[in-house]
Each structure stands twice: as structure tokens, then as C-alpha cells.
Amino acid sequence: METSIIISxxxxxxxxxxxxxxxxxxxxxxxxxxxxxxxxxxxRGGTARCTVIVSDEEIGSPLTRNPYAVVxxxxxxxxxxxxxxxxGGILIANSSLINREMERTDVRGFYIPAAKIAEEIGNxxxxxxxxxxxxxxVDPVIPLEVVKQSLNEHIPERHRKxxxxxxxxxxxxxxxxxxxxxxxxxx
Amino acid sequence: MTKQLLKxxxxxxxxxxxxxVEGFFGYPITPSTEFLEYMSRRMPExxxxxxxxxxxxxxxxxVYGAACTGKRVMTASSSPGISLMSEGISYIAGTEVPxxxxxxMRGGPGLGNIAPSQGDYFxxxxxxxxxxxxxxxLAPASVQEAIxxxxxxxxxxxxxxxxxxxxxxxxxxxxxxxxxxxxxxxIPKEAPEWAVTGAKGREPNILTSIYIDPVDEEVVNIRLxxxxxxxxxxxxxxxxxxxxxxEIAVIGFGTAGRVASSAxxxxxxEGIKVGLFRPISLSPFPKKQIEEISKRVRRILVVxxxxxxxxxxxxxxVQGRVPVEFYGRxxxxxxxxxxxxxxxxRVDSNTADVADLEREQWLDRLEARIAGGK
Numbered sequence: 001m002e003t004s005i006i007i008s009x010x011x012x013x014x015x016x017x018x019x020x021x022x023x024x025x026x027x028x029x030x031x032x033x034x035x036x037x038x039x040x041x042x043x044r045g046g047t048a049r050c051t052v053i054v055s056d057e058e059i060g061s062p063l064t065r066n067p068y069a070v071v072x073x074x075x076x077x078x079x080x081x082x083x084x085x086x087x088g089g090i091l092i093a094n095s096s097l098i099n100r101e102m103e104r105t106d107v108r109g110f111y112i113p114a115a116k117i118a119e120e121i122g123n124x125x126x127x128x129x130x131x132x133x134x135x136x137x138v139d140p141v142i143p144l145e146v147v148k149q150s151l152n153e154h155i156p157e158r159h160r161k162x163x164x165x166x167x168x169x170x171x172x173x174x175x176x177x178x179x180x181x182x183x184x185x186x187x
Numbered sequence: 188m189t190k191q192l193l194k195x196x197x198x199x200x201x202x203x204x205x206x207x208v209e210g211f212f213g214y215p216i217t218p219s220t221e222f223l224e225y226m227s228r229r230m231p232e233x234x235x236x237x238x239x240x241x242x243x244x245x246x247x248x249x250v251y252g253a254a255c256t257g258k259r260v261m262t263a264s265s266s267p268g269i270s271l272m273s274e275g276i277s278y279i280a281g282t283e284v285p286x287x288x289x290x291x292m293r294g295g296p297g298l299g300n301i302a303p304s305q306g307d308y309f310x311x312x313x314x315x316x317x318x319x320x321x322x323x324x325l326a327p328a329s330v331q332e333a334i335x336x337x338x339x340x341x342x343x344x345x346x347x348x349x350x351x352x353x354x355x356x357x358x359x360x361x362x363x364x365x366x367x368x369x370x371x372x373x374i375p376k377e378a379p380e381w382a383v384t385g386a387k388g389r390e391p392n393i394l395t396s397i398y399i400d401p402v403d404e405e406v407v408n409i410r411l412x413x414x415x416x417x418x419x420x421x422x423x424x425x426x427x428x429x430x431x432x433x434e435i436a437v438i439g440f441g442t443a444g445r446v447a448s449s450a451x452x453x454x455x456x457e458g459i460k461v462g463l464f465r466p467i468s469l470s471p472f473p474k475k476q477i478e479e480i481s482k483r484v485r486r487i488l489v490v491x492x493x494x495x496x497x498x499x500x501x502x503x504x505v506q507g508r509v510p511v512e513f514y515g516r517x518x519x520x521x522x523x524x525x526x527x528x529x530x531x532x533r534v535d536s537n538t539a540d541v542a543d544l545e546r547e548q549w550l551d552r553l554e555a556r557i558a559g560g561k
Contacts, residue, residue, distance in 0.1 A: 020192075020363070027192050027365045035192070035363040039218060039301070060449030062362055062442075065523040065561075154192075 001056050003141050004064040006081055007131075008049035009073025009094070014128035018071070019050035021132060021151055025142040026054045028150035034062040047076060054141055069139065071131045072098065073114070090138050092131055108138055110177055117172045123162070126169035133173025144170060190365040195330050195355065196221035196263075198366055199289060202334040203261055204229055205371045206341045208287075210236040210260040212249035214268060217301040218357035219291035222263040243268045247275030254284040255394045257382025259341050259374075263289035265357075266307050267298060269315070276350060277316025281396025281407070283381075285344035287337065289353045291360040294519025302519025303356035305441060308496035311352050312470040319408050321415040323351045323422065324470040328445040330364040336467070338369060343422060345379070347414050354469070356492060358442045358521060424467040425476055429455060433462030435535055436480050438501055439490035440466045442521060447490045450527035459535050469497065474504045481505040488534045490527055491515045495546050510541040513549045526561070 005022065009015045016037050026033035032055045038048065051067070053059050069090040072078040075098045078091075085091050087106045096115030112134045114127035136144050148167055155163055193201075200222050203211075211226040223239065230237035236253070240246035246262050253260040264272065269290045279286050292307045294300040312324050323343055327333045333355060340351040378384045383392050398404035428448055430436060439447040444465035451463045464480055466473050481487065486509055489498045495513045502511050514530045516522045541548070 023363055024192055027190065033192075033365060036358060037361060039357065039361050058448075059364075060452065061446040061524045062358060063446070063521055063523060065525055 002059070003054045003069070003139075004067045005052045005054070005069045005071070005135070005141070006049060006064075006067040007052070007071040007073070007128075008047065008077035008081060009128075011046045011048040013048070013073045014125060015048045015071075015073060016050050018128040018132050019052045021129070021147060022052045022054070022142065024154045025147040025150040026052075028153070029142050029146050031055065031142070032057060032059050034059050036062045049077065069135060069141075071135055073127060073131060074098065075100070078102070090135065092134050092138070094127060094131060096127070110134060110138060110180060112173060112176055114173070117176065118169060121165055121168050121172065123165055126165060129166050129169035130173035130176075133170030134177045135173075136170070137174035137177035144174060190367050192363050193330050193366045193368075194221060194363045195333055195359045195361060196291065197225045198330045198368070199263070199333045199337055199353075199360075200225040200229065201368055202337045203287070203341070204233065204235075205369050206338045207259045207372045207374045208235070208261050208341070209258040209374060210250070210253040211262065212236075212238045212240055212246045212253065212260070213262045213264060214240050214243045214246050216243075216265045216268045218293060218303070218360045219263050219265045219268075219289065221360070222289065222291070243271035244275065247272035247279075250286055250288075251275050251279050251282070251284070254279065254286045255282070255383050257378035257384065259285075259287075259345075261287040261289070263291065265291045265293050265301075266295050266304070267293075269307065269310070273316045275316075277314075277318050277320070278396045280316060280320040280322065280350055280411075281318060282394050283348040283407075283411070284394065285341075285348055285351075287340045287344055287351050287353065289337070289355070292354060292356045294517075300519045301357065303358040303442060303492065303521050304517070304519050305354075305356055305443060305492040305496070306494075306517070307354065308469065308491070308493055311354050312472070312500075315352070320411050321418070322470060323347070323349055323418060324468065325351065325353050325424070326440045326467055326469050327353065327355060327359065328441050328465060328467075329366075330359065330362060331366040332467070333359060334366055334368060343418075347418055348381070349414065349418070354441070356442050356521075357519075419471040422468055423471050423473045423476070425473045426465045426467060428463040428465070430462030430464060430480065433460050434485045435459065435461040435488065435531065436464055436484045436486075437461060437488045437490055437527070437531065438464045438466070438477065438497070440469060440497060441492075443490045443492050443515075446522055446524055447527050449524035450531055453524065453528050454531040454535075457532075459531060461531050461535065466497070472500050472504075477501060477504045481508045484509060486534050486537070487511045488530055489513050490522070490530070492521060493517060495549070498545070510537075511545060512537070512541055513545040514552075515549065516553075526556070
């Protein structure tokens with residue numbers, strides 16, 4: 001089983017860090033994993049994305065044309081990756097910044113008001129973690145509990161005070177997905 | 188030791204430190220900058236030498252001078268930076284001092300761009316500097332291999348008093364993967380006997396690359412060549428995947444090889460009898476192994492992130508026994524596995540003679556692919 005995830009947004013939205021959180025958790029879960037950023041002469045406000053591949057076997061290519069899951073933190077990311085997600089894959093859009101509907105009907109699409117939720121928690125910079133929580137609620141590539149354990153172990157000391165906030169952000173993202181799924185069922 | 192999540196450039200740097208590097212001299216350039224950045228922090232911490240020189244030309248000459256003292260020294264750069272170092276590289280080869288040089292290759296020629304490439308294959312394997320010498324060139328394909336082969340690089344450099352180039356592309360420099368670092372090695376107290384260390388109580392050692400009399404220079408050339416022939420005999424390294432019953436062999440190094448491994452796995456699932464040969468020592472080139480493969484497969488596909496450079500070395504070994512086809516991406520574009528899978532399928536069903544037109548045929552396919560938006 002090989003799972004490829006692209007997390008994409010503006011520089012400064014924490015896309016690279018979000019990918020690293022998944023990569024550390026994958027290591028914690030004793031999976032094979034690669035994390036690779038798009039690197040370029042980009043600065044804050046430009047695009048920033050990373051590809052994370054999690055697998056039970058040795059990983060060949062660290063890059064993929066057609067990812068299984070895409071976390072789009074802004075509109076350009078949705079525009080770029082919506083056509084590329086694998087059929088049956090996952091597309092998670094940050095509806096706080098994306099004001100259009102998805103066109104694909106063959107993927108599991110979710111709209112998460114990540115910035116709004118992050119602000120409710122008290123830190124607008126947690127959008128990325130809300131989105132990660134949402135992704136793992138759709139498909140626990142790595143169980144949320146393992147992600148939390150590994151974040152606890154690897155978070156830089158200077159950020160330790162934000163640990164519970166990060167946990168809350170992931171939980172709120174997950175809950176939002178679960179509620180969306182319930183609404184879909186009853187509709 | 189347990190596995191840690193490590194970025195290629197930083198893993199490289201820490202592994203060099205643990206292998207006993209005592210001097211790092213460099214100049215920052217993307218996509219190798221984290222290497223120097225990491226060294227700038229760690230080397231002073233350990234009381235070892237770190238200098239960010241005023242240019243690559245200065246950096247390589249600092250490496251040259253420091254290497255003459257018999258200490259383990261190195262530099263890391265990226266394609267245009269390596270070009271600037273060429274003169275110093277040749278002087279180091281001519282002086283027969285051990286040096287490790289990492290090239291995190293990027294798109295070119297010229298200033299090009301900072302995206303991953305394998306376009307320096309010729310420059311690295313066929314010399315790099317001027318004059319009559321052969322460098323050792325190693326091409327790791329993962330963060331773990333980066334660690335393992337930089338450790339080996341120092342040992343080989345010392346054993347053969349040779350330059351060892353390590354070439355990766357920007358992907359491996361920038362990527363994070365779980366990997367295990369070796370324990371810290373003790374730094375040897377005694378300098379090798381050829382080193383210049385002050386000559387107290389002994390005759391001075393002279394280290395130079397100047398041999399005015401051609402007869403003397405030829406003596407050096409003969410010594411270098413003999414050493415190289417030993418290296419060719421002893422230091423060939425490579426990896427094989429699923430080649431045992433393969434009818435098609437894919438050959439690729441570094442990132443291209445590893446992307447090809449994904450395609451090979453997918454093609455196997457479709458029932459195509461394909462395997463992968465991934466040279467790790469690009470120089471010395473695994474000639475015997477590829478010759479052997481060419482005697483038991485129907486066809487060979489070479490995959491690179493350049494315009495077909497290793498292709499020429501493969502063809503020279505295969506000598507027309509089987510058709511050799513090519514697929515590459517250039518300019519800093521990394522191929523996706525699906526492109527190589529398409530190529531494997533095509534090669535598997537192709538029975539036509541290639542007649543030395545593999546580049547022309549590939550260009551047609553590449554241009555069609557680019558026109559199709561891929």
C-alpha cells in the first residue's frame with residue numbers, strides 16, 4: 001500500500017510543516033516515508049507545497065503526478081490539483097479562502113473552514129493542522145493518536161506551548177469531517 | 188542507533204562530520220545551501236574548521252591546501268559552482284591529495300535554474316578538471332545512501348589519494364527520509380606519511396601538480412592510471428531490482444533510477460518481465476555487470492534526467508548486442524513514474540531495430556508528450 005499526499009498553499013500557511021508532521025508520524029508508525037518540498041525562489045506569499053508518500057514498502061519515486069490525497073489551502077492549489085487527484089481519492093479544500101465548488105464528482109471532497117476554526121481556537125496559523133485533522137478523519141493513513149504522539153516528541157521546544165492548540169486544531173478538523181459525513185448520510 | 192527523519196543535505200553533512208571531516212570550505216548555492224549552513228553551525232561546535240569563502244574558486248583552493256595537511260576535507264556545491272572549481276579540482280587530482288566533493292546538481296547549462304537535474308554526468312565522470320586523470324564518482328539515490336556513500340567516499344579518497352565526487356540531484360538534497368547515522372568516528376592522530384605537517388625531524392614532503400619535465404609528468408600519469416585500474420577492479424558499486432528473470436532491463440542512476448523503480452514495480456504487476464539496474468559508482472562504471480545483463484535481456488531502456496549521457500557509456504558496453512532505447516527529461520524536470528511505465532510498456536512490445544536513432548526517436552516522443560501537456 002502506497003499513499004501519496006500533496007499539501008499545497010501559500011508560503012507562510014504551514015504546508016511544509018504539516019507535511020513534516022505526517023512524515024514524522026509515519027516514521028513513528030514504522031512506515032516508509034518520503035517528504036519533499038517544492039523548492040524554488042519563492043518567498044512568503046508565493047506557493048509552497050510538499051509531497052508526502054507513506055508506504056509499507058521501500059519508496060521509489062518521491063514525486064507523483066496523480067496524488068491519492070490533496071490538501072488545498074488556497075484557490076491556486078485547488079485549481080492545480082483538482083484535475084490530478086486519483087479517482088476515488090481525497091480532496092480537502094480550505095473553504096475559508098476558496099470560494100468555488102469542486103467540479104470532480106469521483107473524489108471524496110470536503111470543504112473545511114480551516115481559518116475560521118483556527119481563529120476560534122485562538123491562533124489563525126493553525127489552519128494547516130485543522131486540515132491535517134480533516135484529512136486523517138477521511139482516511140487515517142496514520143491514526144490521529146500516533147500523529148499526536150509523534151508531534152509531542154518532535155515539536156521544537158520553543159513551540160511546545162502550542163502543542164495542545166495543535167492537538168485541538170487537528171481534533172476540530174476531524175470533528176468537522178465527521179459532522180459533514182453525518183449530514184451527507186441524513187440528507 | 189534508530190532511524191531519524193533527515194533532510195538529504197543535512198544528513199550528508201552530519202555523516203561527513205561523523206566520518207571525521209576536519210575542514211569544510213564552501214560557498215552557498217541552491218540546492219546545496221543547507222549543506223554549508225549545517226556545517227557552519229556544527230563544525231565550530233566541534234572545534235573543526237569551517238570557512239565560507241568569497242567564491243567557489245577560493246573555496247576549492249582552501250580545500251586543496253587543507254587536504255595537503257592530510258586532514259579529511261571537503262566541499263559541497265551545485266553545478267555552476269562546480270564549474271568554477273574546475274581548475275582547483277584538476278590541481279587536486281595532479282597533486283594526488285584526497286578530497287571529497289559533493290555536487291547537488293541543478294538544471295543547466297549556464298546559470299540554468301535550481302531544479303533537480305543529472306546534466307553534469309559528463310562533467311563529473313569524464314574528469315571535470317583538465318588533464319589526464321580519472322575521478323571516482325558515486326551517485327546515491329536516497330538519504331540513507333547519501334549517508335553511507337559519503338562515509339565510503341572519505342575512505343576511498345584516502346585509500347587511492349583520489350578525488351571522490353558524490354553526485355545527487357536537488358531532489359535528494361531537499362528530501363526528508365528516515366535514515367540512520369553512523370556513530371562518530373575517532374579522528375586519527377597521525378597524519379599520512381605524504382602530508383605536509385612541518386617536516387620537524389624529517390625530510391620535507393613536497394606536494395605539487397607542477398612537473399615541468401614531460402618525462403616526470405608521465406611518471407605521475409602512469410602512477411595515476413595504475414591507481415585507476417585498481418579502482419576499476421575494486422570499487423564498482425550498483426543495485427539490482429527484479430533482474431533475475433527480466434527480459435527488459437531499465438538502467439538509471441540516482442533519482443531517475445529510483446523513479447524507474449516505481450515504474451518497474453508497476454510494470455511487474457502488469458506481468459511485464461522487467462528489472463532495474465542502478466549504477467551507484469558512475470565512475471568506475473559497472474561495465475562487466477551491464478555487459479552481462481545485455482547478454483540475457485531482449486532490450487535495454489536507459490532513463491536519465493539529462494539528454495542521454497550515461498546512455499553513451501551503456502551503449503559502449505552493450506556493443507549492439509541488444510537495442511538500447513532512451514527516455515530522459517531535461518532542464519530540471521523530474522520524470523514521474525507513469526512516464527517511465529509508458530516507456531517500459533512501449534519497449535516491451537517494440538521489436539524494431541533502433542539503429543542508433545534512440546535519441547531522435549525519444550525526442551519525437553518527448554515533444555509529443557510535452558505538447559500533450561505532460
